[in-house]
Amino acid sequence: MTSSVRGRRRGSPDTRAAILAAARARFAEAGFAGTTIRGVAGAAGVDPALVHHYFGSKDDLFVAALELPVDPRAVLADRVAGPLEGAGERLLRALLSVWDDPAVRPALLAMVRRLIEPGGDALFREGFLPVVLVPLGSALGVDAPERRMQLVASQVIGVIVLRYVVRAEVIVAMDADALVAAYAPVLDGFLAGPLR
Known part of the structure; x- marks a missing residue:
C-alpha cells in the first residue's frame, strides 16, 4: 500500500542551498533586472520550475537571497x-x-x-x-x-x-x-x- 503526501513537497536542503548560492552570485553580478529565474536555475543545475517551487517569484528569490549571515x-x-x-x-x-x-x-x-x-x-x-x-x-x-x-x-x-x-x-x-x-x-x- 502506498500513501501520498498532500501539500507542498519538502525540498532537499542541498538543492535549496545551491539555488540560493546561484541567486546570490547572479544578483551580485547582474543586479536585479539582469537576473532571471532561468539563469539562476542554469547556474544551480536545476530546472526553473524547481526555483519557482522553492521560492515563488523572482522578487521572493531576491528577498531570500538577501538573507545575510549577520544581522x-x-x-x-x-x-x-x-x-x-x-x-x-x-x-x-x-x-x-x-x-x-x-x-x-x-x-x-x-x-x-x-x-x-x-x-x-x-x-x-x-x-x-x-x-x-x-x-x-x-x-x-x-x-x-x-x-x-x-x-x-x-x-x-x-x-x-x-x-x-x-x-x-x-x-x-x-x-x-x-x-x-x-x-x-x-x-x-x-x-x-x-x-x-
Whole structure:
C-alpha cells in the first residue's frame, strides 16, 4: 500500500542551498533586472520550475537571497555602542569589517544593486534607515537621529559604492585605517556637530 503526501513537497536542503548560492552570485553580478529565474536555475543545475517551487517569484528569490549571515542591527549595536565621541570611527570600522568579509559581500552587493534600481529607493528609505540606522543614532544619544543618520548614510553609502561596487581605484587602494582617518571626522561631524 502506498500513501501520498498532500501539500507542498519538502525540498532537499542541498538543492535549496545551491539555488540560493546561484541567486546570490547572479544578483551580485547582474543586479536585479539582469537576473532571471532561468539563469539562476542554469547556474544551480536545476530546472526553473524547481526555483519557482522553492521560492515563488523572482522578487521572493531576491528577498531570500538577501538573507545575510549577520544581522546589521546586531553588528552595529555591538561594535558602535559607546560614547558619542569616536562613534564615526567605530561605525566605519564595523561596516568595513562586514563588507571585507568575502562570505558576506555577494549578498551585500546584490542588496546595493537592488537599491539603485527602480523601486530600490523605498527598500533603503523604508527599511535600512528606520530599522537599522535611526535606532543606532538613538542608541548613541544623538539629537535629531532621523536627520543626522541620513547625513551619515550619505557618506557611508558613498564609500561602499565607490569601494565595493564601482571599485574606484583610489578608494579600493586605501586600507581600513586610511579610510577611517579620512571619513570618521566627517561622520563624527554629522553625528555631533552643529546642524544648519
